[in-house]
Amino acid sequence: MLNNGQSIGNPTRGYKLNFSPGISDVVHEFCGNHNISGAECPLCLKPSIRLLSLDARDSRLNVDFARFASIPLLYCWTCRVPYGEFVYKVLSDGGVQIISVPTKDPRMDEFGPAGPYDGYTGQFPLSRVSLEPLSDAEQEQLVAMQMPGAETDYDAYFGHQIGGFPFYSQSAESVMSELQKRNAADCVHL
Numbered sequence: 001m002l003n004n005g006q007s008i009g010n011p012t013r014g015y016k017l018n019f020s021p022g023i024s025d026v027v028h029e030f031c032g033n034h035n036i037s038g039a040e041c042p043l044c045l046k047p048s049i050r051l052l053s054l055d056a057r058d059s060r061l062n063v064d065f066a067r068f069a070s071i072p073l074l075y076c077w078t079c080r081v082p083y084g085e086f087v088y089k090v091l092s093d094g095g096v097q098i099i100s101v102p103t104k105d106p107r108m109d110e111f112g113p114a115g116p117y118d119g120y121t122g123q124f125p126l127s128r129v130s131l132e133p134l135s136d137a138e139q140e141q142l143v144a145m146q147m148p149g150a151e152t153d154y155d156a157y158f159g160h161q162i163g164g165f166p167f168y169s170q171s172a173e174s175v176m177s178e179l180q181k182r183n184a185a186d187c188v189h190l
């Protein structure tokens, strides 16, 4: 997620999703149906998958709650969205404006309406989750796994993660440059 000039993974600490949030935790919405204005896939002409709506009241996310109540993380699994830059602007009213989708590439093997696996429905039930920081050991292993010559038998955490390492496979500077060209601050880039 990019947020007005922040150019590294944000938050820098990685958090995993806790599907049994405590009573005092800030709760985020994982998957489920949504009615986010503008959140239709422009290629498939159907609602995008809402992977997560992050509640801006969670101060660890460094999102200005005065400007955004939540940040939706959107996706589509039946077209070329997974194979390039998918950029949208988050609007202050909770809606989004799609800025760009990946360009068509014949080398991409898009899944199509059947989706990426047998039995795919595109429907994922809503879960309410909180964020739990990765342990130092988990964080260190995630970093080590990215190093040249890394071994493959790390007992690292694999799962849904917000922030932390690894972050962009593409330099954040190039993403920011592209967004600034488009005059598109407050964008989410996946």
Ligand SMILES: [Zn+2]
Residues within 6 Å of the ligand: 041, 042, 043, 044, 045, 076, 077, 078, 079, 080, 081
């Ligand atoms: Zn799509």
